[in-house]
Every structure is written in C-alpha cells, then in structure tokens.
Amino acid sequence: MIVAERKSFAEIKEMIEGYKKVLVVGCGTCVAVCLAGGEKEVGVLAAELKLSNKGSSDPAGFGEATVQRQCDMEFLDELKDIVGEYDALLSMACGAGIQFLAERYPEIPVFPAVNTTFIGVNKDVGWYEERCKACGSCVLGMTGGICPVTMCAKSLFNGPCGGTNHKSCEINKDQPCAWYMIYERLAKQGRLENILKISPPNDWRNTKPQTLIQPGYEERKAAAE
Amino acid sequence: MKSGSQLEKILTAGHFAFTGELGPPRGANVEAIKKKAAPLKDMVDSVNITDNQTAVVRMSSWAASLFAIAEGLEPNFQMVCRDRNRLAMQGDILGAYAHGIRNMLCLSGDHQQFGDHPQSKGVFDIDSMQLITMVKDMRDEGKFLNGQEIDDPPKMFIGAAANPFAEPFDWRVYRLAKKVQAGADFIQTQCVFNMERMREWVKQANDMGLTEKVYILAGVTPMKSLGMARYMKSKVPGMDVPDYIIDRLKGVDKKEQANEGIKIACEQIEEFKEMKGVAGVHLMAIEWEHKVPEIAERAGVLPRPKV
Ligand code: SF4
Numbered sequence: 001m002i003v004a005e006r007k008s009f010a011e012i013k014e015m016i017e018g019y020k021k022v023l024v025v026g027c028g029t030c031v032a033v034c035l036a037g038g039e040k041e042v043g044v045l046a047a048e049l050k051l052s053n054k055g056s057s058d059p060a061g062f063g064e065a066t067v068q069r070q071c072d073m074e075f076l077d078e079l080k081d082i083v084g085e086y087d088a089l090l091s092m093a094c095g096a097g098i099q100f101l102a103e104r105y106p107e108i109p110v111f112p113a114v115n116t117t118f119i120g121v122n123k124d125v126g127w128y129e130e131r132c133k134a135c136g137s138c139v140l141g142m143t144g145g146i147c148p149v150t151m152c153a154k155s156l157f158n159g160p161c162g163g164t165n166h167k168s169c170e171i172n173k174d175q176p177c178a179w180y181m182i183y184e185r186l187a188k189q190g191r192l193e194n195i196l197k198i199s200p201p202n203d204w205r206n207t208k209p210q211t212l213i214q215p216g217y218e219e220r221k222a223a224a225e
Numbered sequence: 226m227k228s229g230s231q232l233e234k235i236l237t238a239g240h241f242a243f244t245g246e247l248g249p250p251r252g253a254n255v256e257a258i259k260k261k262a263a264p265l266k267d268m269v270d271s272v273n274i275t276d277n278q279t280a281v282v283r284m285s286s287w288a289a290s291l292f293a294i295a296e297g298l299e300p301n302f303q304m305v306c307r308d309r310n311r312l313a314m315q316g317d318i319l320g321a322y323a324h325g326i327r328n329m330l331c332l333s334g335d336h337q338q339f340g341d342h343p344q345s346k347g348v349f350d351i352d353s354m355q356l357i358t359m360v361k362d363m364r365d366e367g368k369f370l371n372g373q374e375i376d377d378p379p380k381m382f383i384g385a386a387a388n389p390f391a392e393p394f395d396w397r398v399y400r401l402a403k404k405v406q407a408g409a410d411f412i413q414t415q416c417v418f419n420m421e422r423m424r425e426w427v428k429q430a431n432d433m434g435l436t437e438k439v440y441i442l443a444g445v446t447p448m449k450s451l452g453m454a455r456y457m458k459s460k461v462p463g464m465d466v467p468d469y470i471i472d473r474l475k476g477v478d479k480k481e482q483a484n485e486g487i488k489i490a491c492e493q494i495e496e497f498k499e500m501k502g503v504a505g506v507h508l509m510a511i512e513w514e515h516k517v518p519e520i521a522e523r524a525g526v527l528p529r530p531k532v
Contacts, residue, residue, distance in 0.1 A: 153336050153338075153347075154306070154307070154333055154334075154336060154347065154349045154352070155347075155349045155352075156333060156349070156352040156353075157352050157354070157355065158352050158353075158354035158355070158400075158403060159352075160391065160392075160393070160396070160400075161333050161353075161388075161391075162333075162386060162387070162388030162391050162415055162463045163335070163336075163388075163391065163462040163463045164391040164392050164393075164462075164463065165391070165392075165462040165463060166392060167392060170335070170336060170462035170463065171336045171338050171339075177392075180392060180393060183393050183396055184393070192399075196399060196402075196403070198354055198355075198358065198403055198406060198407055199354075199355075200355065201311065201350070201351045201355045201359075201370065202351075204350065
C-alpha cells in the first residue's frame with residue numbers, strides 16, 4: 001500500500017489560513033489502512049481545527065467527507081454537490097489522490113494534509129516499512145525477493161558494498177544490509193549464481209511521468225481522448 | 226599498455242607499487258594542495274585524489290588531480306557513484322583523460338547521510354561494478370554506455386576497491402572476482418589491520434587465479450594514536466581493527482604511539498612485499514601526508530623505480 005503521515009498541525013493551519021470554509025477530504029483506501037487519512041483521521045483533524053478556532057472573532061467552518069478512493073474519478077464525483085459550499089479542500093489522500101481531487105475540482109484550492117512517504121508493508125498496527133520504489137524494472141527474481149533499489153541505501157545492483165557492518169547497513173546499525181540479506185537468502189536457496197553475474201545498469205523508468213495502458217484497453221483510451 | 230600510466234608501468238614491470246593519497250581542500254585553496262603534494266613527490270608512484278570523501282564537499286577530484294599533475298605527481302582520479310549520473314561521469318572521464326589523467330578508481334562512495342549535506346539526493350544511477358565496466362568499454366571498445374562511438378576514447382588504468390573484512394566474508398573473494406570480470410586492472414583494499422583475514426583473502430584470490438588477472442595493492446594506514454585506533458574500530462563501518470593493534474598502542478607511552486603506529490605499518494608492508502598475490506601497497510596516511518617520506522624510508526620502498 002501507499003503509506004503517508006499527517007503533516008504537523010501548525011503546517012496545516014498555516015496552509016489554510018484565510019480560508020473561511022474548508023472541507024477535509026479523507027480517502028478510504030491506503031491512507032486509511034496506515035492510519036494517516038481515513039475517515040477516523042479526518043474526524044480527528046477536523047475536530048482539532050474547530051477547537052483551534054474557538055474564541056476567534058471570525059471562526060472558519062470545517063466540513064468532513066471521506067471517499068472510498070481519491071485516485072478514482074467515480075468516487076470524487078460523489079463530492080460534486082457539496083464542494084461548492086467550500087472555499088478550500090484539505091485532502092488527506094496520497095499525492096496521487098490529492099492531485100486527482102485538484103484535477104476534478106480545478107476552481108477550488110486544494111491543500112495536502114499528509115506527506116506521502118512510500119510504498120510499503122504493514123509490519124504491525126501503526127508500523128509500516130518501505131519495500132518498493134516503483135523503479136519500473138523489477139529485479140526481485142534475481143535477488144531472492146529483496147529489493148536492492150529500495151532496501152539498499154545506495155540502490156546497488158552488485159552489492160554488498162564494503163560498508164556492510166555486522167549484517168547492518170553502513171548508514172545505520174538498525175538498518176539491515178539488503179545485500180547481506182540477499183546473499184543469505186540466495187545461499188539458502190542454492191541460487192548464489194544469480195549474483196555472481198554482473199547486473200547491468202538499471203533502466204530508471206521512474207524519472208519521468210508515466211502512463212500505463214493494460215493490453216486490450218488501448219481503444220478505450222483512444223475513445224476517451 | 227592500456228593507459229601508459231606510471232602506475233601501470235610499475236606494476237607490469239613487476240615492481241612492488243607504492244601509492245599514496247591526497248584529500249582535496251574544502252575550498253579553492255591551491256596552496257593547501259601544494260603543501261600536501263610536496264612531501265609525496267618521488268615517494269609514491271601515484272596519488273589517489275579523493276572524490277568528496279566521506280560525502281563532504283571538497284574541490285572536485287579531477288580539478289585537484291590537475292593540480293597534482295602540476296606538482297609532479299601522478300594522480301589516481303577517484304570517482305564515486307553518489308554524486309553524478311552516467312552522463313556526468315562519462316563527461317568527467319573524457320575531460321580528465323583529455324587533461325592527462327590516466328588512472329581512475331571506481332567507487333560507490335560513502336552514503337551522503339554521513340556528510341556535510343545529509344539532505345542531498347544520492348544519485349547512484351550506476352554502481353561501482355557498472356562504473357568499472359563503463360570505463361573499460363570506453364577504453365577498449367571506444368563506446369559510451371549507450372553503445373555509441375567515442376571520438377578519441379579515454380584510456381584509463383582502472384582501479385577498484387575491495388574490502389576483505391566486511392561481511393559476508395565468504396562472499397568477498399567472489400565480489401573481487403566480479404570486479405575483475407567487470408574490468409578492474411588494479412585493486413586497492415580497505416585499510417588492513419587484521420592480517421590473518423587479509424592472508425586468507427589473498428590466498429583465496431590466488432587459488433581462484435584472480436591475482437594473475439588483477440594487481441592487488443594492500444591498503445595500509447598508520448595509526449597516529451590510540452584514540453584513532455579506537456575510533457576506527459568502533460566508528461568506521463567496514464573497518465576491522467583487531468584488539469592486538471589496540472593493545473600494542475596501549476603498551477607504549479602516549480608520545481610513542483605515533484611511532485608505534487608507523488612501526489606496525491612498516492611491519493605490514495614488509496610482509497606484503499613477500500606475500501604472493503600482493504603487487505603493492507596503498508598508503509593512506511590520513512591528514513599525515515608530511516609523514517609519508519619517513520614511512521616510505523622506514524618501509525624500505527625507496528627509491529621509487531623509474532620506468
Ligand atoms: S551496507 Fe548493504 S544496504 Fe548498505 S549501502 Fe552497502 S550494500 Fe547497500
């Protein structure tokens with residue numbers, strides 16, 4: 001899933017300063033699972049905003065709404081009857097959702113209430129770890145299912161480097177060395193020959209905006225344009 | 226000859242190579258380079274010019290390499306993968322070669338988190354292994370990484386690093402084999418303190434036939450003090466400082482520690498001269514350049530052969 005963390009209250013407050021009516025928009029998918037921007041978090045943020053307004057001579061108004069997925073126009077459409085009442089939208093979705101919301105309602109300023117951090121896994125409630133950088137050229141088959149791009153601090157394709165420190169990465173004792181793990185896993189599977197070969201330079205496909213059309217959907221896209 | 230560098234000539238002639246190191250200044254201070262360069266002249270065959278070492282901004286390694294040439298030294302131009310993408314790297318290699326630089330050391334580089342700009346974006350477009358192959362193909366095939374032809378290809382003598390001491394130990398000789406396969410002509414190792422481990426690694430390299438294909442220069446760093454030894458043992462990743470080194474420094478008077486450190490280094494160099502599979506020593510006298518003549522003298526590597 002995509003993992004995000006809420007911005008500090010002070011930063012959020014500063015962004016929406018001067019707007020009289022703000023709709024806090026949550027997303028019911030990834031950011032709800034990672035406890036950053038689902039219905040519950042929308043409620044908490046809206047309550048905090050209302051509270052901080054107390055005693056103000058000219059208080060702002062805050063509304064709440066959570067759609068199932070902000071990265072899907074169909075769900076964003078559900079807001080069309082209420083957004084007109086607001087002069088700003090405060091999105092708690094990932095960066096993709098925030099942009100899609102802004103694209104759907106281009107007349108209204110949209111602000112991010114979270115920082116989108118990574119594609120990761122649920123280690124435990126409230127505990128997430130990054131696993132994928134969406135580089136676009138997956139090598140997990142060669143590396144025993146451990147991503148060198150994400151898990152190695154230098155994104156090495158031919159590790160481990162000389163900094164490996166008692167199974168930890170040179171950057172931090174608490175960060176396991178990805179290449180040490182790759183080595184151990186492949187050794188156990190009897191597949192070390194995978195990394196005896198030199199891996200060629202990666203094709204970094206994630207450095208420009210990308211579009212993907214699954215096979216069979218080309219015509220549909222053409223018709224929409 | 227692949228590049229015709231002094232270092233290549235020394236090694237191919239079968240002489241025991243002796244190389245040094247010079248860290249460029251944290252500023253445009255040319256006098257500082259000259260000051261560090263002076264004691265190295267005629268003491269070493271080639272001088273590694275570090276590239277934003279420890280991820281701290283310094284004068285660029287190619288520029289400092291040119292000043293080294295002007296001071297009568299032969300530079301070993303270091304290049305890390307942290308700060309440039311493949312375009313910038315190839316551009317710098319062309320420029321460095323055009324200016325007379327003939328040796329290169331291909332490194333991954335320390336992570337930027339340790340340096341003076343920890344918020345920076347680490348590039349790591351290619352890794353050190355891929356860099357070695359890139360420089361080799363530029364030289365031998367006359368081609369850029371994308372396969373296109375180079376008008377007057379740069380011919381570098383290609384160096385790489387090896388750390389025989391980092392985990393997983395069993396893998397280290399295979400990583401060396403990969404660097405040889407990638408195209409490394411010479412290897413400079415991490416600072417050696419653990420001689421048992423070093424002997425074992427060199428033996429493995431001999432047994433695999435690697436030392437017939439690549440020149441191994443053993444990294445030697447004289448300890449300046451007990452404090453430095455302790456720091457290297459506990460704080461520097463990938464450094465293997467056995468207790469007996471600490472004990473030897475502890476065993477002498479504080480004023481004698483530097484001398485004892487040089488003594489240990491010289492004993493190591495003596496052993497390396499005799500060690501099958503070791504073709505030379507790379508002396509990393511960190512911020513101790515002025516001591517190099519004394520160390521070279523005491524290690525019995527003078528005068529340097531003229532080739
Ligand atoms: S220590 Fe391991 S994880 Fe860290 S940079 Fe080196 S190879 Fe990558």
